[in-house]
Amino acid sequence: MTGADTDTLKQTPLHGLHVGLGGRMVPFAGYEMPVQYPAGIVAEHRQTRLNAGLFDVSHMGQAVLAGPNHDAICAAMERLVPGDIAGLARGRIRYTQFTNPQGGIIDDLMVTRPASEGDSGKLFLVVNASRKDIDYAWMRDNLPADIALEPVEDRALIAIQGPAAEAVLARHCPPASGLAFMSSVMADIAGIACQVSRCGYTGEDGFEISVPADQAQGLAETFLAEADVEPVGLGARDTLRLEAGLCLYGNDIDETTSPVEADLVWSIGKRRREAGGFIGEERILKEIAGGTVRRRAGLKPAGRAPAREGSEVQDKSGNEIGVVTSGGFGPTVEGPVAMGYVETASSAPGTPLDLIVRQKAVDAEVVKLPFVKPNYKR
Amino acid sequence: MSDVRYTEEHEWVRLEGDIAVIGITDHAQEQLGDVVFVELPQVGTEVAKGGDAGVVESVKAASDIYAPVSGEIVEVNQALEDEPAKINQDAEGAAWFMKIKLSDTGELDGLMDDAAYKTFVEENS
Known part of the structure; x- marks a missing residue:
């Protein structure tokens, strides 16, 4: 807990805010992150289940994949993941996994097809902090030359999770508060251009908001000024996702576990199960048919x-x-x-x-x- | 409270006659965070100084409790097993862990007094 070498750790755009709020900073996936605030893990967990919690998830990897058109980018991405990407409507989000030739999981991720027609031929990805370098190298090695990977390094990611999240967004961003679950839209919040996605990692309703790094603290402070929002650290993020039955990469899934063993077959669309065409399909399709x-x-x-x-x-x-x-x-x-x-x-x-x-x-x-x-x- | 001694494992020891009352310090509970589970030793067992004498678990992690002195366990605070959160509320008072009948009162001499423990915490945090 103490004495860790923090010199080489990266900080998120909200680092100063965490320290100011009394966050207990610990090393996590190469970043200095708050494991909890003075309220403590149990209180922060309950806050999220009962009202709304604000999480800094800026350590996660945000990236844009850009190709010549929608069909090309989907065909390229569907080689790497078993999820149905071609079937994504504009503004919809899919949970899927990068799979290796042995059918194991390189990482799990969220894939968004942008809502705007102007973003045709692009996909927005959010991957795990601990895996982003591996994921980016994997994509560069396995995507065709006409697909560009552009890691997004100048944006923070803030999650607002809990039953009060919708009401909080309604006060600051009416267009986003009506989003369907697993949908995403570009919208202004307090005059800041954000990408707002209705998803999360707590088992609660909520939003993940991609915001320019230099405006992230102001946005977080706007939310924290609301009576129903409190900051929540990584400790409660872990207890929340565990109660929700969600996998943590490195614990519950890794390069040896297949999506079938991990009980993630629901994330593999019917077309993909029938047609295959993704790395690792030999083991995964065999396991879907014959069990594990x-x-x-x-x-x-x-x-x-x-x-x-x-x-x-x-x-x-x-x-x-x-x-x-x-x-x-x-x-x-x-x-x-x-x-x-x-x-x-x-x-x-x-x-x-x-x-x-x-x-x-x-x-x-x-x-x-x-x-x-x-x-x-x- | 000059009769309270402390260990480097962040336990406190208060002498009541030849009985040592033992718990974890307020600093320890603060570092642990929300305590959710406690395992206490059996009454009647003999423990040696430095030996295992229980477990305390927070949401984050499990930590062993080591006997700060040698002797026989004569009483444990059963209420903690049903309500471990008491440790966060009153670590150095009502949330004592166990009482040990000392086999060697001289062992207390090696423990820190209040001022020495404060210095120890400052130097190690």
């Missing part, structure tokens, strides 16, 4: 002891059948929550199993994800 040996599942420990990442999963006979990939305390659940990979035969909800915590078996059962009912705007 292991599968990501929700795990609910009995009692109060959290089972953390790396805890072994055993069946009731003491055989090792998997591992916890994310685990901790869920403030809304008011108890421990976890997810991990288990043998498919033991992955049905209701299956009793043991999690090994400090060399002792803790009773647990497989549960359907998410732990908390999503509150997305449909």
Whole structure:
């Protein structure tokens, strides 16, 4: 917690704001980021579930892919991801994954087809901070010469998440407050030209706002001046996404896990399942048809002891059948929550199993994800 | 409170006769953040100075509690297991962890007093 070498860490455009708000800054994916503010992780988590939280997600990679036209850019992108990109209407967002030749996941990402006709032939991407260099190199190596990758380095990304997010946006940006879930639009907020997307990583309704870096602090302060908005750090971002059953790259998905094992088949469109045409399709299509040996599942420990990442999963006979990939305390659940990979035969909800915590078996059962009912705007 | 001693593991030890009352410091709870789980030792077990004597977990991480002195566990604060958040509210008071019947009162001499602990915290933060 202390003594970390912070000299080489990057800072986001909101760094000064975090420090001013009393944020506890920690190294994360090469950036100095607030893990929490004085309110603390539990209070920040509840704030997001009950009202609205403001998150700095500027460390994530924003990039534009530009090609000669929509068909060309979709054909190029669909080589790299199993998601249906060609089927995206203007202003719509898709969750998908970059897959490697072995069918593993290089990263998971959001792909937006811009709303404006003037942006035809472009896609807007948001990728994980910890993976952006790898993603950009992968795209440069695997995209045709007529597709240009343009990392966006001069914009911050601010998320407003929670049931009050729509009302907050309605006060500052009426055109965005009526957006459908997984849609995006260019709009002015407090006179600042922003790209507003209705999506998030908390299981709540909310928005992610791409804003010019030099105006990010002013925008954040505008939101924080609202009574229903409080700043929320990475600690609560993790508990929120875990309760929502959402994967964290590096924990729940990596270059060895396939989208099928990770229970992300819902993100692979029907046309893509039938026609294939993406890197790693051999394993992924085979697994969609024939199943997998292991599968990501929700795990609910009995009692109060959290089972953390790396805890072994055993069946009731003491055989090792998997591992916890994310685990901790869920403030809304008011108890421990976890997810991990288990043998498919033991992955049905209701299956009793043991999690090994400090060399002792803790009773647990497989549960359907998410732990908390999503509150997305449909 | 001159009869309270501190360890480098951020525990406090208050002597009541030959019984040492043990908890974690306010600085420790602040560093941990919201405490969500506590595991206390069994009453009647013997612990050696520096040995495992429990676990405290915040939302973020698990930390071991080490026995600051040797002796027999004579009482634990069971209320903490049901309401771990008490540790954030009153770490150096009502949220004590355990009581140890000392086997060697001399072990207390090696612990820090209030002023030394304050200096230690400042130097290590």
